[in-house]
Amino acid sequence: MNARRRFLRVLAMSGLTLGLDACVSSRYLRGTSPGRVVVIGGGYGGVTAARYLKLMDPWLSVTLVEPRDTYLSCPGSNEVIAGIAELSMLERPYAAVCGRLGIDKVNAAAIRLDRMRRRVILADGTEIPYDRMILSPGINFRWNAIPGYDEAASHTIPHAWKAGPQTDLLARQLRTMPDGGLVVVTAPANPYRCPPGPYERASLIAWYLKCHKPRSKILVLDAKTRFSKQPAFERAWRDLYPGMIDWVSSEKQGRLERVDIRNRSVETEFDSFKADVLNVIPPQKAGALAEQSGLTDESGWCPVDPLSFVSSLDPAIHIIGDACQAAPMPKSAFSANSQAKVCAAAVVSILAGERPPEPLLINHCYSFVAAEEAISISGVYAYSAAEKQLTSRSGGETPPASDRRREAVYAKAWQRNFRAGVFGG
Ligand SMILES: Cc1cc2nc3c(=O)[nH]c(=O)nc-3n(C[C@H](O)[C@H](O)[C@H](O)COP(=O)(O)OP(=O)(O)OC[C@H]3O[C@@H](n4cnc5c(N)ncnc54)[C@H](O)[C@@H]3O)c2cc1C
Known part of the structure; x- marks a missing residue:
C-alpha cells in the first residue's frame, strides 16, 4: 500500500475525514513539517487531541505536557467509592499511546505561558515553543466559595471530584461509618x-449501604432546583432504595451556608445536619493554568469559538474539555x-491555511444507579x-x-x- 493510500486509510479509520484529506495528504506526500503543536493536560481531552493530531497528520510535531506518568479516570470512580471497582482499574499509562504515535511526552507541569512569544514554560525553566497550543487542564475548585470548606478541609472532608487519594478516603469513611x-x-x-x-454517587453509596448498612440514610443538599436525568434517577431511587435517599433542592434549603469540619456538619439557611460521612x-x-494565563472570563471558564475551540482571548490557543465554555454541551469525558x-481537525486545517469545517x-x-443497573442521556x-x-x-x-x-x-462496555x-x- 503506498503512503497516500495508507494515510487515507488512517483517516477513514478515525472516522474524521471532514474534508481534510486533500490538504493534509498532499503535505504528507511532500514530507514537509506542518508545524509544532503543544497539548497541555493529559486527560480525556488532551490525549484524544494529541492522538488525533498525529492520526490526521503524522508529520506534525506534537508535544504532550502532563506531569503524571499514569492518568486516573474519574468515570468509574463512583464505583470505587461503592466498593464495586478498584482504583487501580482506572489507571491508564501514557507510554503506549505516546510511543506508538510518536507523541513527545514531557513529564512536567506547565507553570506559565508566554503568550507573546508563544512558549510554554516548565518549572525548571525549559521553554517549549508552539505554533498552536491545545489546552485541556480540567477543573480547579473555588475554595472558600462555601465558608468553612477550603483545600485543607478537603483532606478530612473529601470532595473526591478528582480521582485519586480522595476517592479512597471517601470509600474508607463509608466502610467505617456505623449502620x-x-x-x-x-x-x-x-x-x-x-x-x-x-446523583450517580448518591445512588452507588445507597447501593453500598443497602448491602452493608441498611439502616443508614443519604441526604443530598443541592444548590440547584433540578438535575440531570432527574426522572430516571428518582424512579431508580424509589425502586431500589425506598426511603433511603432524600434530595433537597436549593428552593427547600439545599443551598449550603457553611461547613463545620470539626463537627462534620453543614448549615443551610434554617437548619444544620451532622453527618457521619x-x-x-x-x-x-x-484549571489553574488557564486562569493564571488570562484565558478565563468573569464566569471562571474559558470562552471559545466552538468552530475550532480557539480561545476568544488568544488566537493561537485552543481550549477543550471541562475548562472551556461549550454550553449547552455538558462537561464530561465524552464531550472532552x-x-x-x-x-x-481544526488545528490541522488552520495550519494548512484552510477554514475548519463546521462541526x-x-x-x-x-x-450507574446500582452495581448492575444504569441510565443514560445523550445530546x-x-x-x-x-x-x-x-x-x-x-x-x-433513559x-x-x-x-x-x-x-x-x-x-460497562462504553x-x-x-x-x-x-x-x-
Ligand atoms: C465522579 C465522576 C464521575 C464521572 N463520570 C463520567 C462518566 O461516566 N462519563 C463521562 O463522560 N464523564 C464523566 N466524568 C467527567 C470527566 O471526568 C471529565 O469531564 C473529564 O475528565 C474532562 O477531561 P479534561 O481533559 O477536560 O480534564 P481531565 O481529565 O481532568 O485532565 C486534565 C489533565 O490536565 C493535567 N494538567 C492540569 N494542569 C496542568 C498543567 N499546568 N500542566 C500540565 N498538565 C496539567 C492534569 O494532570 C490532568 O491529567 C466524571 C467525573 C467525576 C468527578
Whole structure:
C-alpha cells in the first residue's frame, strides 16, 4: 500500500475525514513539517487531541505536557467509592499511546505561558515553543466559595471530584461509618464537571449501604432546583432504595451556608445536619493554568469559538474539555473527547491555511444507579456560525421505566472501549 493510500486509510479509520484529506495528504506526500503543536493536560481531552493530531497528520510535531506518568479516570470512580471497582482499574499509562504515535511526552507541569512569544514554560525553566497550543487542564475548585470548606478541609472532608487519594478516603469513611448513620452529599450549582455525577454517587453509596448498612440514610443538599436525568434517577431511587435517599433542592434549603469540619456538619439557611460521612463537591472553575494565563472570563471558564475551540482571548490557543465554555454541551469525558477530535481537525486545517469545517458534536453519558443497573442521556450539538456557539440539535434520556440492567451492560462496555480508544490497550 503506498503512503497516500495508507494515510487515507488512517483517516477513514478515525472516522474524521471532514474534508481534510486533500490538504493534509498532499503535505504528507511532500514530507514537509506542518508545524509544532503543544497539548497541555493529559486527560480525556488532551490525549484524544494529541492522538488525533498525529492520526490526521503524522508529520506534525506534537508535544504532550502532563506531569503524571499514569492518568486516573474519574468515570468509574463512583464505583470505587461503592466498593464495586478498584482504583487501580482506572489507571491508564501514557507510554503506549505516546510511543506508538510518536507523541513527545514531557513529564512536567506547565507553570506559565508566554503568550507573546508563544512558549510554554516548565518549572525548571525549559521553554517549549508552539505554533498552536491545545489546552485541556480540567477543573480547579473555588475554595472558600462555601465558608468553612477550603483545600485543607478537603483532606478530612473529601470532595473526591478528582480521582485519586480522595476517592479512597471517601470509600474508607463509608466502610467505617456505623449502620444507621447519615451520609451527606452536597452538589454545586451549574456549570461543573459531570452534571449527573453527584446523583450517580448518591445512588452507588445507597447501593453500598443497602448491602452493608441498611439502616443508614443519604441526604443530598443541592444548590440547584433540578438535575440531570432527574426522572430516571428518582424512579431508580424509589425502586431500589425506598426511603433511603432524600434530595433537597436549593428552593427547600439545599443551598449550603457553611461547613463545620470539626463537627462534620453543614448549615443551610434554617437548619444544620451532622453527618457521619460528609462529601462536599465544591463549585468549580477552569484549571489553574488557564486562569493564571488570562484565558478565563468573569464566569471562571474559558470562552471559545466552538468552530475550532480557539480561545476568544488568544488566537493561537485552543481550549477543550471541562475548562472551556461549550454550553449547552455538558462537561464530561465524552464531550472532552468529541471536542478534542473537532479541535485536532481544526488545528490541522488552520495550519494548512484552510477554514475548519463546521462541526457536529455528541455527548452520551451513562450513570450507574446500582452495581448492575444504569441510565443514560445523550445530546447532539450543531455549530451556529451566526452566534459562534453550539446549539442543541437533538437528544434524549433513559425513560424512567426502561431496562436499567441492559443499560448497565452498555455502560460497562462504553467505559472499557472509551478508555481503550483514548489511551490504547
Ligand atoms: C465522579 C465522576 C464521575 C464521572 N463520570 C463520567 C462518566 O461516566 N462519563 C463521562 O463522560 N464523564 C464523566 N466524568 C467527567 C470527566 O471526568 C471529565 O469531564 C473529564 O475528565 C474532562 O477531561 P479534561 O481533559 O477536560 O480534564 P481531565 O481529565 O481532568 O485532565 C486534565 C489533565 O490536565 C493535567 N494538567 C492540569 N494542569 C496542568 C498543567 N499546568 N500542566 C500540565 N498538565 C496539567 C492534569 O494532570 C490532568 O491529567 C466524571 C467525573 C467525576 C468527578
